[in-house]
Amino acid sequence: MISTGLKSEKLKSLAYYWLAGQASATMREFMDYIQSVFYAATGWNRDNSYSSLNATSDALLNFPTPRGLRLTLSSLATSQFATSYQLGTVGVVDGSVSYLYSTVPLNNAIAQSAKIPLPDLLRSYRPLAELPRRSEEGEGQPEGGLIKDGLAYGRLYLPASMLEALVVRRVSPTLQFQLSAVSDQKLRNGGTMLGMVQYDKGRYAVEGLASTDGGLLGLRGLYNFGGDTAHLDAQAQPVATNGNGTGNGERERIFGRFSTGAELYYGTLNKSGGMSVGTRFATLPTHKGTPLTATMTVNPLMGTISWSYAVMAGSHCSLASRMDFNVYSYESDWAVGMELWRKKTAWSTNQELEDLSTPTDATPEANFQEKIEWKLDDPPLPLDTAETSPPPELVVQPKKERSFQAKMEWRLDEPDVVSIASATNEDEDEDKDDQYSGVLKARLDQHLRVGLLWEGRVKSLLFSLGSNIDLRRLDSPFRTLGLEVQFSS
Numbered sequence: 236m237i238s239t240g241l242k243s244e245k246l247k248s249l250a251y252y253w254l255a256g257q258a259s260a261t262m263r264e265f266m267d268y269i270q271s272v273f274y275a276a277t278g279w280n281r282d283n284s285y286s287s288l289n290a291t292s293d294a295l296l297n298f299p300t301p302r303g304l305r306l307t308l309s310s311l312a313t314s315q316f317a318t319s320y321q322l323g324t325v326g327v328v329d330g331s332v333s334y335l336y337s338t339v340p341l342n343n344a345i346a347q348s349a350k351i352p353l354p355d356l357l358r359s360y361r362p363l364a365e366l367p368r369r370s371e372e373g374e375g376q377p378e379g380g381l382i383k384d385g386l387a388y389g390r391l392y393l394p395a396s397m398l399e400a401l402v403v404r405r406v407s408p409t410l411q412f413q414l415s416a417v418s419d420q421k422l423r424n425g426g427t428m429l430g431m432v433q434y435d436k437g438r439y440a441v442e443g444l445a446s447t448d449g450g451l452l453g454l455r456g457l458y459n460f461g462g463d464t465a466h467l468d469a470q471a472q473p474v475a476t477n478g479n480g481t482g483n484g485e486r487e488r489i490f491g492r493f494s495t496g497a498e499l500y501y502g503t504l505n506k507s508g509g510m511s512v513g514t515r516f517a518t519l520p521t522h523k524g525t526p527l528t529a530t531m532t533v534n535p536l537m538g539t540i541s542w543s544y545a546v547m548a549g550s551h552c553s554l555a556s557r558m559d560f561n562v563y564s565y566e567s568d569w570a571v572g573m574e575l576w577r578k579k580t581a582w583s584t585n586q587e588l589e590d591l592s593t594p595t596d597a598t599p600e601a602n603f604q605e606k607i608e609w610k611l612d613d614p615p616l617p618l619d620t621a622e623t624s625p626p627p628e629l630v631v632q633p634k635k636e637r638s639f640q641a642k643m644e645w646r647l648d649e650p651d652v653v654s655i656a657s658a659t660n661e662d663e664d665e666d667k668d669d670q671y672s673g674v675l676k677a678r679l680d681q682h683l684r685v686g687l688l689w690e691g692r693v694k695s696l697l698f699s700l701g702s703n704i705d706l707r708r709l710d711s712p713f714r715t716l717g718l719e720v721q722f723s724s
Contacts, residue, residue, distance in 0.1 A: 273339060319332075452500065
């Protein structure tokens with residue numbers, strides 16, 4: 236049974252070749268950022284999948300570190316076409332050329348590396364997005380809800396001549412097809428292809444996959460309950476409210492979403508298969524307390540049980556831990572990770588404020604003509620005669636649909652009043668997203684192996700500096716060391 240489980244794990248790794256990603260870069264690449272913008276523009280939730288069950292803990296504990304020196308230049312040439320060129324030195328000079336095309340205009344993507352918010356690009360702990368109401372997404376769509384959104388991506392590695400390709404086709408608000416392929420002489424039969432069918436209904440999501448490598452067939456699904464899944468029911472009943480206008484005690488205790496799922500995969504050529512089950516609890520953005528995510532996965536064939544816990548301790552710090560235990564060999568592994576954000580220095584902030592504000596002296600200096608005539612300029616007009624700007628007027632936004640909370644409480648929303656002062660507050664909130672200059676990521680496992688990664692931005696360049704350290708070999712502790720620089724326009 237153990238050997239069968241090992242074969243199954245090998246098949247799983249091959250099947251998830253594209254899901255895990257084979258990019259050599261360490262930080263979140265420009266192309267990956269553009270792909271996330273594409274999914275956001277089409278309304279596809281990447282987190283509502285069994286493959287993303289441990290996404291938060293993996294980002295905090297399994298982040299890769301750069302090796303050698305690598306330079307990446309990317310550009311969003313048009314609203315639908317992006318390119319990326321990469322050059323690196325790890326023993327030998329290598330590189331890659333990438334192209335991406337989207338049928339959906341990506342105008343909302345901030346392509347300039349100097350303006351991309353660092354939290355959107357580098358933050359590991361990402362709260363779950365609210366589940367959409369899929370039954371209403373098809374309304375207003377042409378041809379009864381059919382849509383024709385698509386994305387094509389290709390990457391050629393040099394001098395190895397390895398080619399990667401990805402095609403995503405969205406045919407309806409709930410159905411999406413994905414086809415990925417890898418061509419390399421080192422692989423069996425010269426390459427492999429992986430096809431996926433993804434069906435996301437909001438409350439549940441089902442995925443089917445088929446790979447040419449080993450004739451692998453797989454099926455996995457995820458079911459959500461609790462939290463924000465109540466509004467997905469068409470016949471949802473209104474919730475009784477107390478005197479404070481909030482839900483009853485039972486609803487008040489629900490602060491997050493529970494998700495449970497499983498996967499099955501079988502290799503038709505080598506007659507080997509496997510399975511795994513898992514569950515997750517994660518708080519939602521509406522939760523007023525500390526954001527946290529807890530998961531548990533079980534692989535019966537391998538006899539491995541894994542627990543992970545991630546918490547956003549503050550706006551500047553995130554922590555994660557993971558514990559693995561094998562019931563057959565009684566072996567256990569553990570790992571801890573940390574993410575610490577660094578705010579911009581005070582002197583740089585003051586410099587920006589000085590550049591924006593140019594104070595002038597209250598007493599104007601006499602001009603050259605007045606100095607020649609030995610007299611002063613005409614006195615300035617009094618304040619009461621000068622033109623004064625009218626006071627900010629209150630502008631009420633047009634009528635919009637009531638929020639879900641208001642519907643459940645049988646009341647109307649408060650009128651949204653917008654003024655010039657509130658607009659200024661919105662600008663301040665946007666500035667808060669860009670108040671960081673970098674982030675430090677660190678991890679430690681039971682083998683005393685330390686991973687350090689420092690990512691940030693200098694002027695218009697995004698950088699990633701990292702190293703792997705083995706504390707058991709103090710004579711040569713640094714196992715890897717690398718620097719990666721990215722620039723996009």
